[in-house]
Amino acid sequence: MTTTTAAAPARRGKAMDSLTQRYLVLIGLIVIASVGFGIANDNFYSLANIGILLRSIAVLFLVSMGMTFIMLTGGIDLSVGSNVAFAGGVGVIALTATDSALVGFAAAVLAGMAIGAINGVFIGRLRLSAFMVTLATFALARGLALVIYDADSINVFNGAFLWLGGQSWGNMPVVIPFVALVFVALSVLLYRSPFGRDVYAAGSNFNTAFVLGRMPQRTLVWVYVLSGALAGLSAIITVGRVSSGQPWTGLYLEFDAITAVILGGTSLFGGRGRLLGTILGVLLYGIIINGLVLTGTNPYLQNLIKGLILLGVVLLDTLVQRRKAQ
Amino acid sequence: MNFKTGLMSATALTLMGAPAVAQDDTLDIVFINDGHVAPYHVAWLKGFEDAIDAYDEAFPDTKITGRWLSAEGSLEKMIQQTEVTINEGPDVMFVNAINVDAFEPLVAKAQEAGITWIAVHSPMDSADYSFTLGDVVNGTNQGLAMCALSGGEPYKVAIMLGQAGNPSGEARREGILKGIGACDNIEVVAEQPADWDTVKAQSIAENWLTQFEDLDAISGVTDAYMYPSIAIATNSGKDLDFYGYDGDIPILQQMQNGTVKADILLSGTREGWNFVQMAYRIHEGETPDKVYDFFTPLVMTEENHKTALDNGFPEDVEVYYVDEALDVAAKGYLEFGPDSVK
Numbered sequence: 318m319t320t321t322t323a324a325a326p327a328r329r330g331k332a333m334d335s336l337t338q339r340y341l342v343l344i345g346l347i348v349i350a351s352v353g354f355g356i357a358n359d360n361f362y363s364l365a366n367i368g369i370l371l372r373s374i375a376v377l378f379l380v381s382m383g384m385t386f387i388m389l390t391g392g393i394d395l396s397v398g399s400n401v402a403f404a405g406g407v408g409v410i411a412l413t414a415t416d417s418a419l420v421g422f423a424a425a426v427l428a429g430m431a432i433g434a435i436n437g438v439f440i441g442r443l444r445l446s447a448f449m450v451t452l453a454t455f456a457l458a459r460g461l462a463l464v465i466y467d468a469d470s471i472n473v474f475n476g477a478f479l480w481l482g483g484q485s486w487g488n489m490p491v492v493i494p495f496v497a498l499v500f501v502a503l504s505v506l507l508y509r510s511p512f513g514r515d516v517y518a519a520g521s522n523f524n525t526a527f528v529l530g531r532m533p534q535r536t537l538v539w540v541y542v543l544s545g546a547l548a549g550l551s552a553i554i555t556v557g558r559v560s561s562g563q564p565w566t567g568l569y570l571e572f573d574a575i576t577a578v579i580l581g582g583t584s585l586f587g588g589r590g591r592l593l594g595t596i597l598g599v600l601l602y603g604i605i606i607n608g609l610v611l612t613g614t615n616p617y618l619q620n621l622i623k624g625l626i627l628l629g630v631v632l633l634d635t636l637v638q639r640r641k642a643q
Numbered sequence: 644m645n646f647k648t649g650l651m652s653a654t655a656l657t658l659m660g661a662p663a664v665a666q667d668d669t670l671d672i673v674f675i676n677d678g679h680v681a682p683y684h685v686a687w688l689k690g691f692e693d694a695i696d697a698y699d700e701a702f703p704d705t706k707i708t709g710r711w712l713s714a715e716g717s718l719e720k721m722i723q724q725t726e727v728t729i730n731e732g733p734d735v736m737f738v739n740a741i742n743v744d745a746f747e748p749l750v751a752k753a754q755e756a757g758i759t760w761i762a763v764h765s766p767m768d769s770a771d772y773s774f775t776l777g778d779v780v781n782g783t784n785q786g787l788a789m790c791a792l793s794g795g796e797p798y799k800v801a802i803m804l805g806q807a808g809n810p811s812g813e814a815r816r817e818g819i820l821k822g823i824g825a826c827d828n829i830e831v832v833a834e835q836p837a838d839w840d841t842v843k844a845q846s847i848a849e850n851w852l853t854q855f856e857d858l859d860a861i862s863g864v865t866d867a868y869m870y871p872s873i874a875i876a877t878n879s880g881k882d883l884d885f886y887g888y889d890g891d892i893p894i895l896q897q898m899q900n901g902t903v904k905a906d907i908l909l910s911g912t913r914e915g916w917n918f919v920q921m922a923y924r925i926h927e928g929e930t931p932d933k934v935y936d937f938f939t940p941l942v943m944t945e946e947n948h949k950t951a952l953d954n955g956f957p958e959d960v961e962v963y964y965v966d967e968a969l970d971v972a973a974k975g976y977l978e979f980g981p982d983s984v985k
Binding site: 606 | 717719
């Protein structure tokens with residue numbers, strides 16, 4: 318995953334062009350899907366449905382942004398869904414023990430970061446395969462969640478803890494402005510800070526980044542910790558949404574996040590991609606899921622349609638890349 | 644209204660006939676399931692869809708529609724599907740929740756929107772109705788059948804469970820252990836969750852057959868586990884007994900050759916038909932029991948039932964013999980079709 322050379326300015330500009338093309342394709346697909354679903358069901362454009370759509374993808378937004386950082390380094394995080402369940406369990410237990418929402422928030426985020434740190438140390442410092450390490454923590458975090466919860470749910474009644482995930486202003490879920498704030502903060506971190514440049518450098522060529530003194534091994538540790546922190550935030554939102562801690566939450570979330578990030582144009586090999594693409598990827602994904610439910614599409618066909626869209630976008634991306642290379 | 648428009652209206656009404664007026668009454672039913680991973684679910688949906696068509700045809704005064712959704716085991720997906728469905732405003736929602744606590748806020752939303760919420764399998768106090776299976780009693784009957792058919796000799800059984808924490812699976816386990824507890828010759832050598840997953844059940848059965856060479860029986864909380872377990876035992880030449888739960892037709896058929904000793908007759912087809920019957924009854928103003936128990940008899944061969952009775956099996960446990968069970972399992976309309984509410 319480190320075979321490409323570091324992105325020179327001229328090449329970076331070229332890569333940006335292909336990303337812009339990708340974004341246009343995504344925007345086009347979003348428009349087509351929205352118009353199509355709007356024609357098929359008037360309810361699609363209702364404010365209530367838009368609120369439902371946005372709330373349903375809030376967690377995917379957060380997790381996918383963390384996944385974007387990781388995939389920009391050429392890595393992958395299969396543990397993120399299990400981490401949401403684990404972090405939620407720790408947060409709810411801490412909340413129950415102290416009756417303090419603040420302690421619950423901190424515990425959830427720290428628990429998520431702890432799993433992220435394990436991933437980061439094994440992948441960044443010990444240079445083990447990201448796939449293998451996060452596959453292990455995928456099982457480990459889910460197992461810990463089941464142990465913490467004793468496989469049963471825990472009801473939460475603390476209004477402050479539930480506020481972020483459960484509250485709405487009219488049809489606008491509170492969580493949406495929060496996700497937007499996180500997006501802005503992460504954009505600043507990625508595009509306006511030395512850490513962001515280190516992320517791109519680690520993904521473009523790990524060895525070169527090392528020789529240049531960018532300490533990519535440390536960068537890898539921190540991107541996994543960041544992903545863990547976002548999993549902790551997602552856990553808080555999830556608990557708020559269902560008014561309870563759930564040991565089976567976050568199931569298959571990693572696959573949805575990876576799908577959204579790839580849809581958004583981030584390279585599986587690292588060094589190329591932007592958060593905006595991920596946002597568009599998540600939005601398209603959410604619209605498709607929402608629209609397919611609204612139109613009463615056979616659930617067996619839903620996975621088929623999602624798979625075909627992903628395959629189509631990846632195919633289109635490959636063709637564009639090859640044409641540019643020629 | 645002048646004469647001309649009055650005449651046109653009268654003509655239009657005559658041409659359209661009575662159904663145009665009758666179709667003003669509608670009944671829209673949505674069934675949201677936690678996941679479709681087993682043959683039971685296929686039969687369930689088939690029964691549900693067939694019943695929708697049959698009721699719609701049998702009661703022309705009411706336009707009856709229905710659709711189903713599957714969350715494929717994902718809590719987030721199920722919540723989203725439920726929120727979208729509530730916003731669509733159907734009349735009745737059957738929800739087989741992954742975890743009932745997670746759906747409490749949505750029950751309130753649905754009720755505010757005038758939707759009747761029917762909690763499936765795991766009861767909810769807040770729901771308008773709960774459609775339950777009597778899992779503890781059914782499990783107990785399975786365990787009692789095992790006791791009676793094991794003949795008092797030392798008997799080793801391994802039990803395949805549902806997903807950890809799933810109330811229905813836990814209740815079935817509780818019942819099976821309670822039934823087995825009625826005799827002292829049965830030893831439970833292993834218990835393991837297979838998450839309602841046929842593929843996981845396959846690996847577990849393989850491991851058990853290797854680990855416990857003198858295993859006498861496999862008991863499961865769903866017939867989905869019986870398919871791979873029976874195949875693996877047959878392929879490895881082991882003569883095991885199987886105790887199932889669900890009333891899947893292919894498993895009931897294997898009772899006739901003696902492999903499967905007892906099963907619980909849920910039958911997905913029957914259950915799907917019963918959903919539509921229940922929704923129609925509510926629509927017509929009836930009020931079923933708040934916790935409605937689906938009728939689920941035990942199934943055995945006549946020969947095994949006689950043996951079991953001789954060995955102390957309770958006479959008051961309702962038992963269907965295989966032919967009768969196969970008949971009602973395949974034809975949900977026999978018990979729950981439009982004729983049952985006319």
